[in-house]
Amino acid sequence: MSALAFGGSWTExxxxxxxxxxxxxxxxxKKQPSPEKPFTRIYIDAFAGTGDRKVKRLESQPLLDLPxxxxxxxxxxxxxxxxEPAFHRYIFIERVTKRAGxxxxxxxxxxxxxxxxxxKDANDAIKELCRTTNWRVTRGVVFLDPYGLQVSWDTLIxxxxxxAIDVWILFPSGMGLNRLLTKDGNIPQEWQDTLDRAxxxxxxxxxxxxxxEVPDLFExxxxxxxxxxxxxxxxxxxxxxxxxxxxTVMDPSVHLTNSKEQTMYLLCFASANPSxxxxxxxxxxxxxxxxx
Numbered sequence: 001m002s003a004l005a006f007g008g009s010w011t012e013x014x015x016x017x018x019x020x021x022x023x024x025x026x027x028x029x030k031k032q033p034s035p036e037k038p039f040t041r042i043y044i045d046a047f048a049g050t051g052d053r054k055v056k057r058l059e060s061q062p063l064l065d066l067p068x069x070x071x072x073x074x075x076x077x078x079x080x081x082x083x084e085p086a087f088h089r090y091i092f093i094e095r096v097t098k099r100a101g102x103x104x105x106x107x108x109x110x111x112x113x114x115x116x117x118x119x120k121d122a123n124d125a126i127k128e129l130c131r132t133t134n135w136r137v138t139r140g141v142v143f144l145d146p147y148g149l150q151v152s153w154d155t156l157i158x159x160x161x162x163x164a165i166d167v168w169i170l171f172p173s174g175m176g177l178n179r180l181l182t183k184d185g186n187i188p189q190e191w192q193d194t195l196d197r198a199x200x201x202x203x204x205x206x207x208x209x210x211x212x213e214v215p216d217l218f219e220x221x222x223x224x225x226x227x228x229x230x231x232x233x234x235x236x237x238x239x240x241x242x243x244x245x246x247x248t249v250m251d252p253s254v255h256l257t258n259s260k261e262q263t264m265y266l267l268c269f270a271s272a273n274p275s276x277x278x279x280x281x282x283x284x285x286x287x288x289x290x291x292x
Contacts, residue, residue: 010256014267017228017254017292018168019079020145021269021285025166029139033188041087042140043080044129046122047147048092050102076143081110093118093125104255122150125159135164137274142167153200153241159272160245165273167286168241170254173187173234174264185209185225200241207237238266244269248279252285 022043029041077092090113094100100119107115118125126142133140142165144151149172159165171177176198180191185205187195196202208229235253241250250269257263269285271278 008013009151010258013254013292014145014170014256014265015076015254016191017078017267017289019083020146020292021108021289024079026083026087028259030085039072039139040089040137042089042133042138042280043087044091044126044142045077045080045145046093046126046142047100047145047150048077048094048103048117050097050099071107076145077106080143081106081113081115086113090115090117091118091129093120094250095119095121097185099259121145123152123155126155130158130162133162135162138164144169145249146170146172148172149194149198150179151165152197154197156200156270157245160270161272163272163274166269166273169268169270170256171229171238171266171268172264173238173266176260177234181208181227181229183227185227189227199238200244204237208233232270234263235266239268242268242270246272247274248282252286252290254289282285 004169026041029039032039072192076255077090080087092103092106094103096115097119099203100117103117107113107117142159144155144167152168153206154171156167159167177195180187180195195204208227209225211223212226213223233256235255239249239251239253254266254267255263255271256267267289269282269289272280
């Protein structure tokens with residue numbers, strides 16, 4: 001099986017948070033709703049890669065200290081498979097056929113795990129799972145770990161409507177969102193469509209930009225569009241969006257930074273479960289995640 005190279009210390013932290021959470025989750029759900037008939041527990045990795053990764057970083061891009069995006073992969077699949085107590089079912093989604101084929105090799109290495117590899121677009125596959133699973137007797141964790149802004153807001157809505165799924169979302173606030181928001185607001189239509197699809201609303205235009213008067217030599221002044229956005233505003237906007245569809249959202253999210261302390265990603269948590277206990281867990285979860 002081939003391994004793809006990616007990431008740095010931020011990758012290690014991301015995976016540590018998710019791994020430790022899966023341990024807590026699997027233990028807590030083991031005897032619910034009753035010891036005699038516990039929930040069926042499933043783990044869904046929506047951008048599963050090959051199942052292996054190289055820790056060594058590639059040459060970083062000048063000035064940004066960011067890894068080569070084409071070399072990024074995921075290793076959360078193996079981490080989840082090693083969690084005890086085990087989930088009843090593991091669903092690994094990978095759009096690239098070759099990588100999906102390599103994920104199939106995990107079945108022979110984990111004979112005591114029930115593994116399904118889905119070779120489809122992650123958004124389509126998750127929405128289908130949300131629609132066809134009996135969530136009255138099932139609980140699950142979804143890890144949305146995309147390379148960019150591939151997660152559709154419709155997918156998050158589908159997850160929220162199950163009332164049974166916890167979701168960790170790797171949101172590319174610096175790697176994706178900030179790069180698409182041009183300084184003058186003159187954004188190509190394709191980029192605007194991507195932002196609309198990923199953010200779930202068009203109001204980002206008024207949130208991340210402002211109009212101001214600029215002195216003009218001939219006309220006295222003129223109105224111009226200025227970018228008004230940063231890491232804090234990105235986080236506030238996205239978490240508020242999540243709160244509009246999920247009953248529980250962790251605040252703050254986990255900031256994943258590069259060596260220059262620039263936030264590249266936000267690791268966000270939301271739960272579709274409306275129970276009071278889950279809502280009370282969110283502040284504790286935020287404090288816990290900050291220490292992992």
